[in-house]
Amino acid sequence: MPFDQAIEQLRDRLAQIADTVPGMRQICVNFSPDTDALNWLASQRCWPQFYWQSRCGEQSVAACGAVERYYSMAQATRHLGQLPSGWRLFGANSIDGDSYLFLPVLLWQQDSDGQRLILNLISDISVQQEAQRLLRWLDELRPMEPAAQLPHYHRAHHAPDKDGWLQQVNQALKAITGGDLDKVVLARVTDFSLSGPISPAALLAASQRINPRCYHFMLATEPQQALVGSSPERLYARRGREMDTEALAGTADLDQPGLLDDAKNQWENSLVVADIHQRLTDIVDEMAVMPVELVPLRHLQHLRRRISARLLQADDAQCVARLQPTAAVGGLPRAAALDFIHQHEPFDRGWYSGSVGYLSQDESEFNVVLRCAQTGGEQIRLYAGAGIVSGSDPELEWQEVERKAATLGTLLTAENQG
Numbered sequence: 001m002p003f004d005q006a007i008e009q010l011r012d013r014l015a016q017i018a019d020t021v022p023g024m025r026q027i028c029v030n031f032s033p034d035t036d037a038l039n040w041l042a043s044q045r046c047w048p049q050f051y052w053q054s055r056c057g058e059q060s061v062a063a064c065g066a067v068e069r070y071y072s073m074a075q076a077t078r079h080l081g082q083l084p085s086g087w088r089l090f091g092a093n094s095i096d097g098d099s100y101l102f103l104p105v106l107l108w109q110q111d112s113d114g115q116r117l118i119l120n121l122i123s124d125i126s127v128q129q130e131a132q133r134l135l136r137w138l139d140e141l142r143p144m145e146p147a148a149q150l151p152h153y154h155r156a157h158h159a160p161d162k163d164g165w166l167q168q169v170n171q172a173l174k175a176i177t178g179g180d181l182d183k184v185v186l187a188r189v190t191d192f193s194l195s196g197p198i199s200p201a202a203l204l205a206a207s208q209r210i211n212p213r214c215y216h217f218m219l220a221t222e223p224q225q226a227l228v229g230s231s232p233e234r235l236y237a238r239r240g241r242e243m244d245t246e247a248l249a250g251t252a253d254l255d256q257p258g259l260l261d262d263a264k265n266q267w268e269n270s271l272v273v274a275d276i277h278q279r280l281t282d283i284v285d286e287m288a289v290m291p292v293e294l295v296p297l298r299h300l301q302h303l304r305r306r307i308s309a310r311l312l313q314a315d316d317a318q319c320v321a322r323l324q325p326t327a328a329v330g331g332l333p334r335a336a337a338l339d340f341i342h343q344h345e346p347f348d349r350g351w352y353s354g355s356v357g358y359l360s361q362d363e364s365e366f367n368v369v370l371r372c373a374q375t376g377g378e379q380i381r382l383y384a385g386a387g388i389v390s391g392s393d394p395e396l397e398w399q400e401v402e403r404k405a406a407t408l409g410t411l412l413t414a415e416n417q418g
Contacts, residue, residue, distance in 0.1 A: 003040075006031035006117050011138055014119070017131040024084065025121040025131075033115050035144060037062040037108050038208075038218075042201030043145040046137075048102055049226075050090045051204065051218040052357060054365070055234065058112060061358065063090055065105030065137065067120050073317040076101045076359065085361050087120065092219050092227065092356040092369065095325040095338070095349065100221060101359075105137065148199035150206060151378070153192040153412045159346050160188060162398055168344050169394035175340060176390050183271050184331035184340050187385035188401045189347050192412060194378045200226035203375065206411045211298055215367035217356045227351050229372025230407055232297055233328065235355045236319055237365040241311040243284075243319065247272035248295065248368075249328040249387055250303030251400055259294060259301055264391040266292070269303045271389070275327040275334075276307055283318060286310040299403045316359045320366065328387065329353040329368055350374060352383040371407035382409055 001009070006029045013027050041049055041062045048069075053060040070076035076089050076099065083103070091101035107118040123130035160168055168186055175181045204218050211230040220226035236245040249272045250265030252258075259265055273289060280287060290306040311319070330353065331337025341349075351374075357366035374381045384404035386397040 001029070001031045003031055003035040003117075007138065007141070010117060010119050011135060014121075014131045014135050014138075017121075017128050019127040020129070021127060022124050023122075023127045025127060026084065026087065027119040027121070028116050030114055030116045033110070036147075037110070038201050038205050039147050040108070040144045042148070042199055043142050045142060045223075046105075046140065047220060047222050048091075048100075048104075049218070049220040050102075050104065051201070051216070052090065053208070053216040055213060055215050055232070055367070060110045061088075061090065062108040063102075063104035063106065066102040067105055067122050068103045070099060070101040072097070072099050073101070073320050073359075075099075077315065077317045080359065080361060083361075088358045088360045090358045092351050092354055093320055093324065093366070094351055094354040095330065100219065105134070106141075147205065148202040150202055150411060151194040151196040151198055153194050153380075155193040157191045158188055159191070164346070165398050165401075166394040169388055169392065169397055171344060172340065172388040173390070173392060173394075176388070181336055181340060182332040183268065183327060183387055183389045184337045185327075185329050185353070185385050185387045186341070186397075187345060187349065187352065187383055188405070190382040190384075190405055190409065192380045192382070192409075194380060194412065197224075197377050198375050198380055200228045200375045203373070203380075203408065203411060204228050204230075207408055210411075211371075211407055213295065213297060214371070215356075217367070217369075219351075219356060224375075224377050226375045227356070227369070227372060228375060228408070229356075229369060231367050231370040231372065232295060232302065233368040233370055235323055235326070235357070235366040235368050237363075238311070238314065238316065238319065239363045241314050243309045243311050245276060245280075245307050245309070245323060247276060247305045247307065247326075247328065248302050251300055251386070253403070254296060254299060254301050256301070259303060260292065264389065265303055267391075268387050268389050269305060271332055272327040273305050273307070275332055276323065279322045280309055283313070283315075283322065284309040284311055299406055300400075314361075316364045319364075320355060324355055325353050326368065329370070329385065331387070349383070353385070371404055373408050380412070 355366040
C-alpha cells in the first residue's frame with residue numbers, strides 16, 4: 001500500500017471510532033516504501049518533530065505532533081507504565097537532568113517487520129471526540145516537498161578559539177597532574193553564519209550519506225530550532241532486563257596505525273570501562289566486557305569495548321541517571337570533571353553529550369549526542385569534544401576536535417554546494 005493510501009486508511013479507521021468514553025487507541029497501518037521519511041517530515045508544519053536511525057541502519061522512526069510531553073526521564077517512565085505495552089516515547093536528555101520526551105501523534109516506523117504508520121490517541125473525556133480532532137489534524141498534513149538545498153557558511157567563530165583551547169587543555173592537565181582529575185572531556189562550539197536558512201532535515205540527510213556506522217538523529221521542538229547529529233556512540237540499548245552499553249574512547253586518524261597498541265588511548269578507554277562497571281555494579285546481577293575493537297569512521301577511528309549486563313530492574317530512568325554522562329563525554333571523577341567543565345567552558349552544552357532515542361516498557365535505546373549541531377534560521381552551532389588525560393598533547397587535541405566538527409561542518413563549505 002502506498003503512503004497516501006495508508007493515510008486514508010488511518011482516516012477511515014478514525015472515522016469508525018464511536019466510543020464516547022475516556023480511553024486510549026493506537027491505529028497501525030502497514031504500507032510500502034514509496035516516500036522518503038525524512039523529507040516527508042521536513043515538509044510538515046507541526047511540532048515537535050523527531051527522526052532517529054539506529055547505528056546499523058535497520059531501524060528508523062519519524063514522528064510529529066505530541067499527544068503528551070515529559071520533561072524528565074522519571075516523569076516519562078512513570079507515565080509509560082500507564083500506557084499499553086509497545087507504545088514508545090521519543091526525545092532527548094541533557095547531562096544536567098533536563099529532558100524533552102514525547103508521545104507522538106503520528107509515527108512512521110521502519111524495522112525488520114517493514115514500514116508502518118502508527119497513530120496514537122488518548123482522551124480523558126471522549127475517544128470519539130479526540131478521533132474527530134485527529135481527523136482535522138490529518139487534514140493539515142502537507143504533501144512531500146522537494147528536498148531543500150544546504151546553504152554554505154560565510155563566517156565561523158570558535159569558542160574557545162585555538163589559544164583559549166590550548167590554555168584550557170593545559171589547565172586540565174595541571175588538574176590531572178595535581179590529582180584532582182583522572183580525565184576531563186573538553187568541548188568546543190563553532191558558530192556559523194550561513195548564506196541562507198538551513199533545513200535540519202537536509203543537513204541530516206547529507207550527513208547520512210557520508211557518515212557510516214553512526215546513529216542519525218533530529219529533534220525539532222519548534223520551527224527554526226533543531227538538534228541534528230550523527231553519533232557513533234551508544235549510551236545503552238535494553239531488551240527487557242538485558243542491557244548493552246559500551247566504552248567508546250581513544251581516537252586517532254583513520255589512516256594512523258597502531259591505535260590498538262597505543263598506551264595513552266588504551267588508558268583512556270580503560271578509564272571509561274572501569275567507570276561504567278562501577279556505576280552499574282549494584283543494579284545488575286551479571287556483566288561482561290568484550291575485548292577491545294577498532295571502530296573506523298569517515299575521518300577518525302575509535303577504540304570500543306562492548307559491555308553487556310542483566311539489570312535487576314528494567315528502569316530506564318535509572319539507566320540514564322547511572323550512565324549519563326559517561327566518562328567518554330564528561331570525565332572522572334564525574335562530579336569533579338563536570339565542575340571543571342562548568343567553570344571553564346565558555347558556553348552551555350545544551351543537549352550536547354546527553355542522549356537521544358526512545359523508550360518503551362519492553363525495550364529502549366539511546367545514543368550519546370555527539371558530532372551534532374543546533375540549527376536556527378541562518379545560524380548553526382556545531383559541537384565537538386576531546387578527552388584529556390595524562391599525556392594529552394593540546395595541539396593534537398585541537399586537531400581532534402577539528403576532525404570531529406568536520407562530521408557536519410564540511411557539509412556547509414562552498415565546495416560542497418555545487
